[in-house]
Amino acid sequence: MDSSVQARLDDFIRRKGLRRTNQRDAIVRAVFSKDEHFTAEELFERVRKADSDTSRATVYRTLGLLVEANLLQQIDLGDNQTTYDPNFLDKPSHNHLVCIDCGRVVEFEDMNLDLLNDCVTRRLGFKPLRQSIKIEANCEQLRLKGRCPNLIASRLSGKRLRKKR
The missing domain is CATH 3.30.1490.190 (Ferric-uptake regulator, C-terminal dimerisarion domain)
Known part of the structure; x- marks a missing residue:
């Protein structure tokens, strides 16, 4: 994962008055470890393998933060569910x-x-x-x-x- 992504997210979280957590860090690593599209459920399964303490709600909240921080893009690929694309930064x-x-x-x-x-x-x-x-x-x-x-x-x-x- 590019260190600038983590720095941008840390700055965004700080401005929102939130704190950095181990679960959020695990989710961010999972999001940016691969250069491919994913759904929230696919991400949840990926994160659960690395950190079994991470809840589905934490995954969804973190995805919302990443989208709001313009680090992740929601896209519609026509399958009636939200897909996320980490490639919009580059x-x-x-x-x-x-x-x-x-x-x-x-x-x-x-x-x-x-x-x-x-x-x-x-x-x-x-x-x-x-x-x-x-x-x-x-x-x-x-x-x-x-x-x-x-x-x-x-x-x-x-x-x-x-x-x-």
């Missing part, structure tokens, strides 16, 4: 391609989208701060080959797949 302008067949999520950046975003927001009298676009798509491998390794891996791991619309 890349405040990034987007997600979501496969509605296998659940795979691919982050991407595109300079053309950044330019379009800049032009549109300035033309309408705004200053762009960040952008997030979600594109839902069908899996090419499933369509072309009749099978998708990501779908198979998702089912084997017990991952809940998105509902098709």
Whole structure:
């Protein structure tokens, strides 16, 4: 975990009149130890393996603090639950391609989208701060080959797949 994340969180917590706790530290380490999206329940399971004293309520409260401190971003990947993305610190302008067949999520950046975003927001009298676009798509491998390794891996791991619309 980047030390600047902890420093920013410590400053934010101090300004809110809160204190630093071992459980909160364990949650923050778990959030920023991997560069991947997660749900609150996935994070809770990850944290419980490292610190069995951490409660679900503490996980949810800490997630709220991290979002409020702009250290973590809530995103909607179309699966009817809140997903968290720790990657907005390094890349405040990034987007997600979501496969509605296998659940795979691919982050991407595109300079053309950044330019379009800049032009549109300035033309309408705004200053762009960040952008997030979600594109839902069908899996090419499933369509072309009749099978998708990501779908198979998702089912084997017990991952809940998105509902098709």
